[in-house]
Amino acid sequence: MMYLEKIDSLNIAETKYKCSLCKDIGYILQNGNATECYCRLKLYQKALPERHRKATFDSLDYSNLDKVLGLKEAINYFKKTPLSKLQKGVYLQGEVGRGKTLIACAIFNNYLGQGTLKFVVVDDLIRKIKEAFNKDTEFNIEIYMKADLLILDDLGAERTTEFVEGEIYNIINYRYNNKLPTIITSNINWNDLESNYPMNGKRISSRISEMAGSFNLNGIDYRRKK
Numbered sequence: 001m002m003y004l005e006k007i008d009s010l011n012i013a014e015t016k017y018k019c020s021l022c023k024d025i026g027y028i029l030q031n032g033n034a035t036e037c038y039c040r041l042k043l044y045q046k047a048l049p050e051r052h053r054k055a056t057f058d059s060l061d062y063s064n065l066d067k068v069l070g071l072k073e074a075i076n077y078f079k080k081t082p083l084s085k086l087q088k089g090v091y092l093q094g095e096v097g098r099g100k101t102l103i104a105c106a107i108f109n110n111y112l113g114q115g116t117l118k119f120v121v122v123d124d125l126i127r128k129i130k131e132a133f134n135k136d137t138e139f140n141i142e143i144y145m146k147a148d149l150l151i152l153d154d155l156g157a158e159r160t161t162e163f164v165e166g167e168i169y170n171i172i173n174y175r176y177n178n179k180l181p182t183i184i185t186s187n188i189n190w191n192d193l194e195s196n197y198p199m200n201g202k203r204i205s206s207r208i209s210e211m212a213g214s215f216n217l218n219g220i221d222y223r224r225k226k
């Protein structure tokens with residue numbers, strides 16, 4: 001009996017595959033349609049900062065956000081627009097601790113299950129690109145360029161060089177040309193974005209202004225309030 005119970009508790013299928021639900025294919029059939037399996041969604045979500053991983057629109061404190069011109073409308077727009085129809089993103093600007101990354105993560109989670117979602121801190125992305133360049137290792141920038149939704153966290157916090165500007169321009173330009181929604185957070189004020197990138201500033205900021213609505217998150221530093 002003991003043995004039988006043990007065998008029962010050992011799910012062979014589960015030991016064979018990392019995900020017993022999709023058998024590591026990444027897709028499952030739901031009502032006749034192939035949809036992304038939960039294991040894949042979990043993998044997308046792993047890119048979010050752990051602190052903000054569970055962020056949703058409902059979990060936000062709106063006492064300050066309600067004062068941000070147009071932000072509520074933008075959030076409602078995300079709530080009712082499926083990712084396949086979403087063409088416009090947002091540029092969330094403001095001082096530290098205003099909730100920019102938190103909101104970006106809530107937008108991300110709102111679209112979980114609707115396509116390829118990528119969240120990346122711009123400085124990390126640049127580091128990955130440089131590493132791949134120097135060591136000739138494989139890094140597929142196209143995964144970020146072509147994602148159905150891309151979140152670029154902390155744009156402008158990276159040290160700008162000609163190379164960095166070129167890479168940022170390429171990503172933004174690709175997404176602009178292909179009408180792919182991009183969410184950007186930055187400490188840099190809308191007007192200063194241009195001068196932050198001495199080479200491609202005009203080209204970068206002009207594209208962003210058409211592909212994303214800009215929101216100014218002022219108010220309190222939530223980190224200090226805690």
Ligand SMILES: Nc1ncnc2c1ncn2[C@@H]1O[C@H](COP(=O)(O)OP(=O)(O)OP(=O)(O)O)[C@@H](O)[C@H]1O
Binds near residue numbers: 062065103154186187
């Ligand atoms: N509207 C909000 N509701 C609840 N918590 C919030 C809100 N805004 C910010 N916070 C909390 O404040 C802290 C800072 O938020 P967040 O990391 O999003 O700031 P940020 O604007 O991205 O700052 P930085 O520019 O330094 O990256 C987090 O712990 C976050 O959960």
Ligand SMILES: [Mg+2]
Binds near residue numbers: 100
């Ligand atoms: Mg942030």
Ligand SMILES: [Zn+2]
Binds near residue numbers: 019020024027038039
């Ligand atoms: Zn799976």
